[in-house]
Amino acid sequence: MRFNVAQLLKRATGSSRRYQMREGIEGIDPGLTIREPLVGQIEMVRTADGILVRGELTTAVELQCDRCLEPFIQKVEFEIEEEFHPAIDMGTGGQPPYDEEETRIDEHHILDLTELIRQSIFLTLPMHPVCRLDCLGFCGRCGQNLNEGPCGCEEPEVDPRLETLRKLL
Ligand SMILES: [Zn+2]
Ligand SMILES: [Zn+2]
Structure with a gap:
């Protein structure tokens, strides 16, 4: 889930790009058993300070039911909305005042969504998963x-x- 955003960073504020995603994310976290590819649409918008990423994504993970202890497939749907900032200021070449690592566009203009998506999946998972409501x-x-x-x-x-x-x- 790495995107080269060099071109978009050169465009005017408000410019945008859309990406149709379909990507296997099996290895995204050792604690997750991913059972379907990540599918959805992502929009990247050039802002004054960086790039705003918005998207609606779905995948599916295997969980263990809290009641019957059997494994089951849980559909996961989530939205992302996060602004990423370049590690190096395009105009001056200096360091801009942003330091969150997971929303940083690296010096090769790579915007990596992996960490954001990994965290989003965990936030979506239920505290007490059940294979079905009437389990x-x-x-x-x-x-x-x-x-x-x-x-x-x-x-x-x-x-x-x-x-x-x-x-x-
Ligand atoms: Zn019994
Ligand atoms: Zn169950």
Whole structure:
């Protein structure tokens, strides 16, 4: 996800470019199991200080369900909007007053979206992922995945002494 923005940096403020993205991002983070390529559209707009990147992107990751502990595929949709700044001022050749590394355009005019996208994916993930809203989880007694059927522990155990008492009433 590296873009050479040398040409766009030379254009007037307000100039823009669009990119159609479709890119495998399997290795973007060791903690993520990416299951679909990153797809979406990105627009880059020349601003007074740099380049504003906007986009809507989707991918899919494999997560583990909090309730039944089975792996499942979670669709991930997110928007990005971030201004990137050149590491070297195009006019003076000096250092401009910006220092955030992940939104820096390097000295070869490469704008790298990898870190922004990696962080955006993590921000999108649910705290407690569930494979589906009505996931039944597993039985606390025998450990069976209840999505695959009842386990037999579900019948409430009736105390035989209470049962005798009930018959007397
Ligand atoms: Zn589940
Ligand atoms: Zn059970």
